[in-house]
Amino acid sequence: MSCNSTRHKNNGIKDDSAGLVVLVGNPNTGKSCLFNQLTGMGALVSNYAGTTVDILEGKSKINGKLVRVVDLPGVYALGSSSDDEKVTTDYVNTQNPSVIVNVVDAKLLERNLFLTLQLLELKKPMVVALNFYEELEDKGISIDCNKLSKLLGVPVVPIDALRGAGIPALAKSIDSVRQGKIKPRRTKELWHSNNATIKSRGKSSKLDPATALAQKRHSQAAKIAQKVLLQTVPKKNFGDYLDRFTTEPISGTIVMILLMGVLLFGLLSLGSYLSTLLGKLFELFVTTPLTPWINSLHNTLLETIINWSLQGINAGIQIALPYVFLFYLALGILEDSGYLPRMAYLLDRIMHKFGLHGQAILPMMLGFGCSVPAVMSTRTLQNKRDRLMTSILICLIPCSARNIIILGAVSKFLGVGYALLLYAIILFFILITGYILGRLLPGESTGLIMELSEYRIPSLKNVLKKTWMRVNDFIIMAFPLIIIGSAFLGILKLYGTLDYIILLLTPIITGWLMLPAVAGITLIFGLLRKELALELLFVLGGSSMLLSFMTPLQIFIFALVVALYVPCIGTIAALKHEFSWKTSLLISISTIILAIVVGGLVSRIFLAFGILS
């Protein structure tokens, strides 16, 4: 589950409600946003195709009756050209929904109608929700909804999913359709579309049947769109100029490098400022007032547990919170602006050198936040090989927990320069791994097919909500572990058990990696959550003065090893879920070996050249 909420949420919801309403539509049409409006839940909403890759389920009161509402991954058509498309198609075909809500981007009516026509062929009760209707009217275009409804034979309701306009009307339509008050009618337009289906099964066409059918459906969609669109003169807006500037090879690359530079610099400087501030606040308001009370307990065991837990929490607040918060804030803004697909477009050519294509950039960017949703979002890729390869690389990409260690230990104690050097080393190994995998894995990449969503000014509310949700997930997962881990270590130390464990790990940790033996224990805890390794190191060291018991070189090597070795337990589970146990274990073991080998080698190289020593 880790730091993400886009997993299955259907546990515990039984089929006792009045019906099943599914949201189906093209990618990036605002299904998740509508889902949140209907259910009051918190599905992640962004501005790029493929934010939702799994089935999300919630409950909603529609006209006083409780129904199950399901948000499905966005698709261009029902079919199986990628894993997320399979998820949606299988769900619609097997779960027998009582109402299909087809969410349509009003600005791209013609393209969206392709799926609408396909859905209508299922002959299920259906409602069309025209999202972004106001944005369309801003452009001087409107849609004749009554006419569209007549042509399609189902209700059509204009909505604004972000602000909530039109939702009551939509709910009313859903209810009428669900109760059978409005039945889908077979219109002349649909008869044509349906007829095309039958015709294309015959041999008359010179095209392959699938293409012939697609062609007929598209032309039908175009005809319908033409009939209902009241003015179609596209106006250039600011977004178009920005689009041009950020996708032109030279200016686009400059913007991309600057943006990533600002992001990294902002994280480094603001992060360490916030970190110091939070540390002082914690001491002022928690540690200092509590100390007399703890000392008055006169119980060594209890004292140890409370003291160590407090140190754990302190470390968590000081190290984890500032960097995680800032990173997700930045990621949220990038996601909602619509910039990420442009980055994928620009990097497509470079990605080919590794046998991948630009679309893999999106999951990899998510990987800087948390590997678990990143691995899941590889479902948007069209073949297994690309999925596997991207997932392996995601395991090596420093997620926010690993960034915490790099920023909170290396950058804070050794300086920004060494943090950058560490990133460079990690990047080097990602590139090498990518290069080798590209040659090792059989098959070929299918190539980039990606929609660039329109630029949009990020909504402050949505960005803050997302950041809060992600940080909250982080806190809920991390802090109990930090506290339990710290208290546990405290008890082990109190009874002297710690020394035995240390002895066992000495050969690898001290002998090869040349780290202090206690670091070995924290590395094991790092399996649960990566940043736990550093937080516990702070706790074990007895203070936040890392330099008092580790040399600069040891800090560097520690951070390097943590960054490379097995992704945390959450990622191992996600890999198992998406691929298999075998793949998951193989990736885990390879990364452990990689981390140990690289850690030992780098420490020897640094020693030989007198770097950091």
Add this chain to the structure above:
Amino acid sequence: MKSQKEDCLLAIYRSQTRNRKVTKITDIAVRLNVSRKNLKEIIKKLSRDGLVHLDGSGEITLTQNGIKSARDLFRKHQLLEVFFTDVLSVKKEAHEQAHIIEHTLSGKAADKLDNFLNKPRFCPTGNPIPSRNSKVVPLTKINSGNEVEVVFAATLDTNCLNRLNAIGIVPRERIKIIRKIEHGPILLNIKGSEIALGSEICENIFVEKI
């Protein structure tokens, strides 16, 4: 001999536009009712004429000249079919007759026939008739800012083909090239949305300038 070569060329063209798979000799041998040995000879000749490309593993692909010749031939066939069906009202014989005459009809006569029939856009079975002197090139050859009409996509991967079909890259659809990166992906305007397509996909999408 000429008609055999042309039949073979047309069969390859059909196989590639229809199945979008790599064409092998066995695929077309059935259609043409020619022995495999003969067929091999014919294909070798086509390859010498620069109309097809034959690689070591027996995969046949049409060259640009090959596509042009095949389309010219296909156009003649379709125009003749229209003529036999609409003008002479011999619907049943239309295909047979067209199949024979297509090899002897000159380019000039075909153009006159086109004018006579008032430039039909579809053949009797409903397929689009290629326009005269049309140049069919891969999408990668088109400069940014141009609008083109899709002729066919020859991708090998069904997932990829289905995705292309769904987003609107189907024969006769008009698309605009917004921007491109040299040897890299191309940004297209398809039905109002901006879609990025990798160069390896664009190489297999054949289009015609409008």
